[in-house]
Amino acid sequence: MTLLRFLIAAILATAAFAQVTAPARAQDGPLRIEITEGVIEPLPFALPTFIAETPEAQSWAQRITDVVAADLTGTGLFRRIPSDAFVTQVTEFTPSVTYANWKAINAQALITGAVSVTGGQINVKFRLFDVFSEAPLGEGLQFGGTEQSWRRLAHKVSDAVYSRITGETGYFDSRVVFVSEQGPKNARQKRLAVMDYDGANVQYLTDSGSLVLAPRFSPTGDRVLYTSYETGFPQIYELNVGSVSRTQLPVPAESMTFAPRYAPDGRTIVFSAAINGNTDIYTLVPGAAPRQLTNAPSIETAPSYSPDGSQIVFESDRSGSPQLYVMPAGGGEPRRISFGEGRYGTPVWSPRGDLIAFTKQNAGRFHIGVMRTDGSEERLLTASFLDEGPTWAPNGRVIMFTRESAGAGGQPGLFSVDVSGRNLKQVPTPNAASDPAWSPLLP
Structure with missing residues (x-):
């Protein structure tokens, strides 16, 4: 289990009937658990707008990104880092990541994705990276469906991200x-x-x-x-x-x-x-x-x-x-x-x-x-x-x-x-x- 997943899993396990713990970055050390007064510090994540790989995908890419962001931040466990804070912009969907650029803005997770549209069918793919561990968190995934199902595709991405980080099943595609x-x-x-x-x-x-x-x-x-x-x-x-x-x-x-x-x-x-x-x-x-x-x-x-x-x-x-x-x-x-x-x-x-x-x-x-x-x-x-x-x-x-x-x-x-x-x-x-x-x- 990566440290990123461990941190959120620990929060979820203790939140219901015990004093709540929160992830925080030490001044001179790795991420650690800190006891707070019942307040969880949401985990900061970077979510660049998904790449539009076909001309028809531009508006869909933005909408899908917005739904994924709303799903994750709506849990209260995650905080999206504004894009204007990014050291570098994501312009293509590749497996390579310059982790130092994301560590510089204190991102603990990075989500990248791409959207293509062909003949009324939307294809969405994404990758999730543990910035602190400098490693992917699971394999890349893709989902496909009609244009009418675009929100479900976004929710499926959110469920997969949520599940990989927390170790729990998601609930967004419901x-x-x-x-x-x-x-x-x-x-x-x-x-x-x-x-x-x-x-x-x-x-x-x-x-x-x-x-x-x-x-x-x-x-x-x-x-x-x-x-x-x-x-x-x-x-x-x-x-x-x-x-x-x-x-x-x-x-x-x-x-x-x-x-x-x-x-x-x-x-x-x-x-x-x-x-x-x-x-x-x-x-x-x-x-x-x-x-x-x-x-x-x-x-x-x-x-x-x-x-x-x-x-x-x-x-x-x-x-x-x-x-x-x-x-x-x-x-x-x-x-x-x-x-x-x-x-x-x-x-x-x-x-x-x-x-x-x-x-x-x-x-x-x-x-x-x-x-x-x-x-x-x-x-x-x-x-x-x-x-x-x-x-x-x-x-x-x-x-x-x-x-x-x-x-x-x-x-x-x-x-x-x-x-x-x-x-x-x-x-x-x-x-x-x-x-x-x-x-x-x-x-």
Whole structure:
């Protein structure tokens, strides 16, 4: 492992539940780890504008470079060095690097790339260099696609760079399904929409004719479960993202069904159903009748599978207030895992399997938090008038959620935060937005 990769890997490993370390350059020695007061010094990188190897590639090269820069700096772990600080300019895509010129501006990583366009097809290639070690960080890679997919090509470059430096999977080439909202609070119109993780390329999947809630991606990212009030009370539908066709889940018509989520196998669906005045958790496998997993005179809802499919975390008020419980995926006696002050809800298991994200309400404030799967090491990442509904990035590093502002004119929006509680920022959307759900990495 190179020193550059070691530094970022150490930061990521310690950021969530320990004092954070930061890379810094010593006056007379190599890069080293320094303990700071919970602040990470972003790693400086140089990213010259990608070379346009064909005349048609000029504008694409600039746009792709800009997206790569935004992806990396948006993590809070990286800082781009302005091009006017460069000692030398990159004018061709070659494997040779004059490392002294990049060390002179304190660059720790250098990314070079090139773009060509032929017959409407874009080809993007890049190289990553560890300036301190004076060596390439991995082999050069290239990606190809249509002009319409240029942003995905940029995200793929970012994912590869991020992965090589951090040792973790990236999350940039992914999408988010959410509820787009318009109108006053007492007459809010809602429809499903999907976008790139950074808010670009918004597409609408439903109209605003009926209330929709809680969309959830399938493990393959090609389908979405959601709750609709089209019939007058909540029912679960499955929507094919590519064809935008939908079907209603085969559950008893007289039941109210909501809070759906896929199992890791992509076939089994877990959900809540209110039948005869009692709300419990059920599963549904294609071709079979729904199976009841809980049977208590309390409200059981918001189920979420562990990544290996062996357990389900859910919300229940069986103890007198909403708390978090974990049970075997096939049902059985649940164990309570939340014991702090306040009310807990909307638990979601991390893709890594080590953490559970949740919404917490306490002392008039809402929080997004994380805890270990046994309930230990609870950590609150946010606090506001109303934060709710966390969803994990594919690599388990970032959480997106809904934040609503106070007052009669308050509007919901989407925000993201690092699992360490750093880098809180709003995700741009055309209108008010809520209920985000992150997809897996796109194929």
